[in-house]
Amino acid sequence: MRTAVYPGSFDPVTLGHLDIIGRASLLFSKLIVAVSVNPTKNPLFSPEERVEMLKEVLMPYPNVEVDLFNGLTVHYAIEHKAKAIVRGLRVISDFENEFRMALTNKKLACHLETVFLMTRAEYSFISSTTVKEIASFGGSVRALVPPLVEQRLKEKMREK
Numbered sequence: 001m002r003t004a005v006y007p008g009s010f011d012p013v014t015l016g017h018l019d020i021i022g023r024a025s026l027l028f029s030k031l032i033v034a035v036s037v038n039p040t041k042n043p044l045f046s047p048e049e050r051v052e053m054l055k056e057v058l059m060p061y062p063n064v065e066v067d068l069f070n071g072l073t074v075h076y077a078i079e080h081k082a083k084a085i086v087r088g089l090r091v092i093s094d095f096e097n098e099f100r101m102a103l104t105n106k107k108l109a110c111h112l113e114t115v116f117l118m119t120r121a122e123y124s125f126i127s128s129t130t131v132k133e134i135a136s137f138g139g140s141v142r143a144l145v146p147p148l149v150e151q152r153l154k155e156k157m158r159e160k
């Protein structure tokens, strides 16, 4: 079994994330989308809400699982016998951070590889932060997220 872990905040999941998940699911026999519980990031959605949305939109992918995790990605990956950590690369600005993280993870667990998938051009500008900003000002995020997430964002903004 060739397992990989795709870690992230997914606050909320976007079409950019979904594209990476779809493509990574073809490369590995099992892909675990691991939602990080990182309170320092002050997320809009609770970890449970993020997991619930991911589970719903990832139903068509039989070899993709969704889970919550706390702590270091490498520890989670080793625990789940993963061979690789998947990350998406958007623009050049992602590179420095991702490079630092991949080198650090290699130091911590030398047998684990980080696999980078380059974003599709049409999704390269999408980030969860941009999506939240647009939604907070009442703009349409239809072209950026799955319909379920658009709905959840509307509900969240009404609650505020």
Ligand code: ADP
Pocket: 007, 008, 009, 010, 011, 014, 015, 016, 017, 020, 086, 087, 088, 089, 090, 094, 118, 119, 120, 123, 124, 125, 126, 127, 128
């Ligand atoms: P994190 O807080 O760990 O960066 P994110 O949820 O923002 O979590 O992103 C998770 C991963 O998905 C990261 O590797 C990020 O670069 C990648 N990613 C985010 N948006 C896109 C996109 N539009 N296209 C490709 N990869 C993306």
